[in-house]
Amino acid sequence: MSKTAFIPSVPGTSEDDFEVSATSKLAGYRRFFGVLKVVRTTDGRVLFPFDGAPELGPYATKLEAIAAAQVYGEHIVTSDLARPEL
Numbered sequence: 309m310s311k312t313a314f315i316p317s318v319p320g321t322s323e324d325d326f327e328v329s330a331t332s333k334l335a336g337y338r339r340f341f342g343v344l345k346v347v348r349t350t351d352g353r354v355l356f357p358f359d360g361a362p363e364l365g366p367y368a369t370k371l372e373a374i375a376a377a378q379v380y381g382e383h384i385v386t387s388d389l390a391r392p393e394l
Contacts, residue, residue, distance in 0.1 A: 318350040319392035325350050326385045330377035332370045341365035342377030346384045355393065356384050
């Protein structure tokens with residue numbers, strides 16, 4: 309029997325309450341995609357990626373893909389601060 313525990317959602321109060329990880333992956337010749345993970349550290353909720361999350365790319369360079377992932381991550385953080393996903 310599996311034990312499941314209820315973990316209450318705790319909204320973040322500042323940008324320090326989020327962990328944003330932005331990297332890239334290569335998918336073919338000069339096709340770089342951003343790889344993003346956003347976690348709200350107050351409750352451990354993964355905000356990105358989620359089912360149906362958009363692909364970030366393709367971009368011509370690794371630097372562009374990482375920059376795009378970072379900008380998208382910052383957008384997710386500011387959106388969650390304004391309207392927390394509970």
